[in-house]
Amino acid sequence: MLSRQAKDTIVKGLIYFSAASTVGILAVILGFIIIKGLPGLSIDFLTRDYEDNTTYVYSELLETQEGNSTEGYSERLGITLDFDEENGLVIAEIDKDSPVRNALDGNDEKYTVKKGDILTRIGDLRIDREFKELDSKDEKAAAEFVQKAIDEIDAVKEDSVRLRVVRIGGGIVPMAVTTIYMIILSLMIAGPVGILSAVYLNEYARPGKIMTTIHFAIKNLAGIPSIIYGLFGSLFFVQILKMQYSLLAGALTISIILLPTIIATTEETLKSIPKTYRESSLGLGATKLQTISRVILPNALPGILVAVLLSIGRIVGESAALLLTAGTVAQIPHALFGNSASGATLTIKAYTLMKEENDLTSACAIGIVLLVIIIAINVASKLITNKFLKKKGI
Amino acid sequence: MEVNKKPKFEVNNLNLFYGDFQALKNINMNISSNEITAFIGPSGCGKSTFLKTINRMNDLVPGVRIDGSIKLDGLDIYSDIDVIKLRQRVGMVFQQPNPFPMSIYDNVAYGPRIHGIKKKSVLDEIVEKSLRQAAIWDEVKDRLKRNAIGVSGGQQQRICIARALAVQPEVILMDEPTSALDPISTQKIEDLAVELKKDYTIIMVTHNMQQASRISDKTAFFLSGEVIEFGETGQIFSNPRDKKTENYITGRFG
Structure with a gap:
């Protein structure tokens, strides 16, 4: 029979081991990507066309x-x-x-x-x-x-x-531009729709069975693997709507993926806005719309920004859905949909470089670029949240 | 004399239900202009509910049902007056000071702006006038651009009063406006209320019976959704007609 102290030590050891191995694995992955990718990273790589x-x-x-x-x-x-x-x-x-x-x-x-x-x-x-x-x-x-x-x-x-x-090519400019296009277009679609849906759910909809159903649906949509959205997108947008592998088909598919996150995050923010703001605005004779546009949304802005930043991270990281909807061509799309609208984002290119060209160095170099973007986004959203909390005096 | 004066509000047989629960029972009351009317009573007696019914803030609560009538200057507030217009005429100050997290200036200018006033000079004038009326101009005139959240609770409450005054209402509803404030700030708000009744009709819910007796002209005692007694403040506090009123104001319950 072990003494209590010995048991304590064993459990403690396990906890430390788990924590250390998590951090260790993360460090190994980052180190691997950086060591493999750094030789491929150069000004030319960042500024040149691919072909x-x-x-x-x-x-x-x-x-x-x-x-x-x-x-x-x-x-x-x-x-x-x-x-x-x-x-x-x-x-x-x-x-x-x-x-x-x-x-x-x-x-x-x-x-x-x-x-x-x-x-x-x-x-x-x-x-x-x-x-x-x-x-x-x-x-x-x-x-x-x-x-x-x-x-x-x-x-x-x-x-x-x-x-x-x-x-001479060998650079990632087309993929970077496609990624930026994809970010802008997806946010232009999913942003307003998501924010307005959240406003509807939080400000207009009456609690009840329908609301519960909608929330249930949103929660579940957020958990569906993106390949399923990709399959839907490639069938619906690419084939039925005849958009072909294109920026728009990709952006629409991504928008569907983003919606649950944007709605949930925005709704959380709206919920955190004190009820008294609404009451005092309405008490002054403001209409509901005025209250939303002048008091609620301005106060929700930091939360909405965080939702947008998280979405950017998601777009940058998305691969499965885009592979099936936006294609793998390393070019800057020249149209929204149709023949010349296809384009691979950075993530897709990293995948095809590894899978089809066996070019580990370039894939890892793209990996470094992606890591930098994601870290920048995380830092930015942290800063925004902190600033918001400070303003609220919490 | 009182008999000839036309009442600001006429309340007739007002009943209010939250779902199955009847929160107000058969309220009849005439509220006069340029007076302070105080509503007193224990928690949950319906006084705040009644106050919120007067400018239809209860509309926001799901499942509310109302019958009977409330007339403002002879017009029914539920059928003859648009709710936006009503709330412009009947302003409200809440229990917790609740300025918007924006500058003091923007807080006071919020009301005029939503009612379509855009001209800077007009807004400046309204802001100054409202802050002066709320007896806070001298304290904040040098920091109008500062966030209203940053000032003290008592100052916030007076900013909220200024914000309510800026839409030029006729009536101001105050829902326990001093319950979150210290005695000195409370004193200031009370003085202010007395000052404001020259130009406005004031209806105030209060938990503080001394406050009601100090500043109000009329007092209504609520219990379990009913008005037990309504009359001159002096009479209610010195010579209540109803036993329940007497028990309450002498502190035997509530």
């Missing part, structure tokens, strides 16, 4: 003055070219008055060539082919390769030249 982008552009040429220019500098285009072991001929520097800043693409629309773009063709010179035949270890050959390109530009007799420019 390489090849464009033919026409650029005017400047007059040469036959001066002794620095190595790799093309006077006629006002750019400095450099040799890159991976990609070939890269634009290292662009002058302020360089004509390539105002180059035109095939549709006569302005296409601004940027630093870091790759030239694969100048006029008729196939730089990409030259690059393939080149021994990249040979520094002399590399210098000649750059010089050949510059000579080719100098040799052009017309006052403009056609260039093939490749903008």
Whole structure:
């Protein structure tokens, strides 16, 4: 028979062990994501398009003055070219008055060539082919390769030249933009609907069977796995309403997922507003609507903001539902619905990168970005709550 | 003289039910202008319920049913006057000081604003006048932009009175306005009530019998939803006609 003290020690040990292992697991996960993802994280990763982008552009040429220019500098285009072991001929520097800043693409629309773009063709010179035949270890050959390109530009007799420019991808810009679109659109749909529903439930609806049923439904909706919403969305929005894999189909599906949370959080906030505010407003001859819009909602604002922030977290983290409704294409959606409206959010891309391309580093790098967003949201909602409590003097 | 004066409120055979429970039984009462009428009685006797019926705040309670009539200047408050209009004419001050969590200025300007006054100069004027009437202008004139929650309870209550005055009511209902306040603040509110009756009709529910005897002109004693006795305050306190009234005011129960 163990003494009471020994039992106490054992139980205490178990408690400490559980707490420590929880924290430990969290630390291991975070550490894993950060260690695996950090090598993939760079400015390029955060600022570049996902796919390489090849464009033919026409650029005017400047007059040469036959001066002794620095190595790799093309006077006629006002750019400095450099040799890159991976990609070939890269634009290292662009002058302020360089004509390539105002180059035109095939549709006569302005296409601004940027630093870091790759030239694969100048006029008729196939730089990409030259690059393939080149021994990249040979520094002399590399210098000649750059010089050949510059000579080719100098040799052009017309006052403009056609260039093939490749903008290297590998970044997450499209996914980031899609995520932001998804956040804005979902909140635009679920925000007003959710807040107004909460106002109805708390301010207008009479308690009774119907109210109980609605609350029961809301509670249960919040617990349904998102894949089920995804299945519904892909059947209803994508197929029946013919939206195809699109931003709107995704946002509508997400909105349904968000509604229970927004309604419940807002309703909690509305409930916490003292009844006396309503009484004194009505007692002054205000209508119910005036009372809601001038006293209730302004006071509920911090709570509503927290609901919105939680929703943003949910949108950023959602994968299953979006996979089936918004698609996995790494592009910025060009429409709300239809053919070109598909787009993958960061989370979806992390999934497909791992699943289809086996690119753990990039997936984890996205993971870091997501972690930063989620932590920022949590801090923000904490700050808002604290400020609200302070204002109320609690 | 009293007989010829037209009453502000005429209450006839008023009954009020919360579901099956009858909270007010056959109330008949005439309330005169420019007087303070006090309602006294033990807890749960219906005095607050009756007060809230006068500006239809009871409408907010689910399951309330009313029969009989209350007339304000001869017009039935349930059928002849719009509830919004009624509450504008019959303002209310509550038991707990309950300013909105906004600036003192915005609190007082709330009423005029919801009734459509937007002009800053007009609002400024109303705010100052109301705060002066509520005898708090000098204390808060330098901090009108401060949050009203930050001042003392007594000041909050006077701000609430100013807020009620700002919509230019004819009647002010006060539901135990000093029960949450200290003696000095109570004194101020009482002085204020006496001052205000020159321009307004005041109906006050109070638990404090000294308060009723100090400041009111008429007193009604409620018990179990009925008005046991209603008359001149002096008479009620010195020479009650009903035994129950006497028992209550001498502190034998309640």
